[in-house]
Amino acid sequence: MAEMQTEREAVTAPSDVIIETRNLSRVYPGVTALDQVNYRVWRNKVNVLIGENGAGKSTMMKMLAGVETPSGGEILLDGKPVSLTSTHQAEKHGISIIFQELNLFPNMNVMDNIFIANEFFQRGRINEKYQYQLAKALLERLELDVDPYTQLNELGIGHQQLVEIARALSKDTRVLIMDEPTSALSQSEVKVLFNVIEQLKRRGVTIIYISHRLEELMEIGDHITIFRDGRFISAREVSEASVPWIIEQMVGDKKKHFDYQPAPQGETVLEVSGLTALRQNGGYRLKDVTFNLRKGEVVGIYGLLGAGRTELFKGLIGLMGCQQGSVTLNGECLDRHNFQQRLKKGIALVPEDRQAEGMVQLMSIKTNMTLSALSLRGFRWAFNRLSPAKEQSDVERMIQQLAIKVSDSDLPITSLSGGNQQKVVLGKALLTEPEVVLLDEPTRGIDVGAKTDVYHLIGRMAQQGLAVMFSSSELDEVMALADRVLVMADGGITADLPRAEVTREKLIRASTPHE
Numbered sequence: 001m002a003e004m005q006t007e008r009e010a011v012t013a014p015s016d017v018i019i020e021t022r023n024l025s026r027v028y029p030g031v032t033a034l035d036q037v038n039y040r041v042w043r044n045k046v047n048v049l050i051g052e053n054g055a056g057k058s059t060m061m062k063m064l065a066g067v068e069t070p071s072g073g074e075i076l077l078d079g080k081p082v083s084l085t086s087t088h089q090a091e092k093h094g095i096s097i098i099f100q101e102l103n104l105f106p107n108m109n110v111m112d113n114i115f116i117a118n119e120f121f122q123r124g125r126i127n128e129k130y131q132y133q134l135a136k137a138l139l140e141r142l143e144l145d146v147d148p149y150t151q152l153n154e155l156g157i158g159h160q161q162l163v164e165i166a167r168a169l170s171k172d173t174r175v176l177i178m179d180e181p182t183s184a185l186s187q188s189e190v191k192v193l194f195n196v197i198e199q200l201k202r203r204g205v206t207i208i209y210i211s212h213r214l215e216e217l218m219e220i221g222d223h224i225t226i227f228r229d230g231r232f233i234s235a236r237e238v239s240e241a242s243v244p245w246i247i248e249q250m251v252g253d254k255k256k257h258f259d260y261q262p263a264p265q266g267e268t269v270l271e272v273s274g275l276t277a278l279r280q281n282g283g284y285r286l287k288d289v290t291f292n293l294r295k296g297e298v299v300g301i302y303g304l305l306g307a308g309r310t311e312l313f314k315g316l317i318g319l320m321g322c323q324q325g326s327v328t329l330n331g332e333c334l335d336r337h338n339f340q341q342r343l344k345k346g347i348a349l350v351p352e353d354r355q356a357e358g359m360v361q362l363m364s365i366k367t368n369m370t371l372s373a374l375s376l377r378g379f380r381w382a383f384n385r386l387s388p389a390k391e392q393s394d395v396e397r398m399i400q401q402l403a404i405k406v407s408d409s410d411l412p413i414t415s416l417s418g419g420n421q422q423k424v425v426l427g428k429a430l431l432t433e434p435e436v437v438l439l440d441e442p443t444r445g446i447d448v449g450a451k452t453d454v455y456h457l458i459g460r461m462a463q464q465g466l467a468v469m470f471s472s473s474e475l476d477e478v479m480a481l482a483d484r485v486l487v488m489a490d491g492g493i494t495a496d497l498p499r500a501e502v503t504r505e506k507l508i509r510a511s512t513p514h515e
Helices: 002-009 057-064 087-092 110-115 128-141 157-169 187-202 214-220 245-253 310-319 339-345 354-358 365-370 387-403 417-428 447-463 474-480 505-511
Strands: 019-028 031-042 046-050 072-077 078-082 095-098 175-179 204-210 223-228 231-237 268-278 284-294 298-302 324-329 346-352 437-438 467-472 484-489 492-498
Touching: 002 110, 002 175, 002 387, 019 057, 019 284, 031 057, 031 204, 031 223, 046 057, 046 187, 046 214, 057 095, 057 175, 057 214, 095 157, 110 128, 110 505, 128 157, 157 187, 187 204, 214 245, 223 245, 223 484, 231 245, 231 474, 284 310, 284 324, 284 467, 298 447, 298 474, 310 339, 310 346, 310 437, 310 467, 310 492, 339 346, 354 417, 365 387, 365 417, 387 417, 417 437, 417 447, 447 467, 447 474, 467 474, 492 505
Parallel strands: 031 231, 046 204, 046 223, 095 175, 175 204, 298 467, 298 484, 346 437, 437 467
Antiparallel strands: 019 031, 019 072, 072 078, 223 231, 268 284, 268 324, 484 492
């Protein structure tokens, strides 16, 4: 460890360090999230921080942003110890954060979300005209064609992510922390963000950048630091690093590898015919979507942001109304069935936005995991309480099967890292004992090691005879996992390709919206 630390200190002169932590620790009940970490942030650079889910990255960022307070150690800013006990205090020191999970207000408009708690006043009143013009300029800078008065909940999750970035850019920031900023963005939006980052660097802003997309880190980063199991592991200049080296440092002795193994396919379990959903302001959310899904089959859905992938899943499980078409499961028409009824029939959904739609933050890990199964599995109520033995055994089985890093399932779900929260949501779906599993971006915000865990889980589900559909914005992921790929654009299916016919060129061509 001392040798690694020496390697890191040799990267550049200490005077170029803007933030430094010394023996920084953060302990939660039963879990040490950070263990005496010495970490440096280099001035006016893109400081890449990477590690598996649960490595301590987000915990470190929360302490630098004033969201969490250290259990031990100290934080230095420009060489001087500082106490960052709130986000307001951190912002006074010029440190802002874009959280991995959106931290916005869906019932407010875009402009108010950008300037909340940072309003511009004139003569004791908010200068709304000035804020509107500034918000419009920030959105144009991010190439987001949205009126600042638009209600936030009218935007997709990718556009909401850009609003979150606009809010951070509206502040007088010296250090900008970006925790998975591209997890919900399309490739074109990622390029826009990278241009913004380069502009910020030229203006003297230091960036701390967390992502699990390794190629992205190699493109945008200047320095890379790797955490594992709450400890500092290694650091290098990005120009001296390689993807194999990064993976080796991240996973250590743990072998992470996935080999595609096709499962035996049975009869057709899901039939979708002509599914169509209209937008309120005209146009289609889904347009004449038709396909079949067989037992043991893994079907990937590829498409750009706004192609209709999430809308398709919501239409299949009854969370979104469709004006035309039909959904049939095992020969039974589900068109008149609501979400709860379709869940009982055997369709389960892991939503794209786990925070808003996949979990209840005030509840424990155990309760979150068993929520969907309560009315489906015959849990018996006695004196208004669940059967503790049944609940505990199912939860422990899922924790082991999904390799969830947790010391106690009674802890709040918010005590887990983002990737482990995602695994809890996966476990919740599996406890309903479904026949069809819909996974909407199941690896969004998950590290390379945890991604492999999810890949193996998908393979096991198929081997057990489940029909699996997953959506992904990553070409390589779709090509590696799927027996068959459906490509979507403008709400419709533009290609249905068996694995043997799938190429990157075909997927990209079919996913491009056209007249």
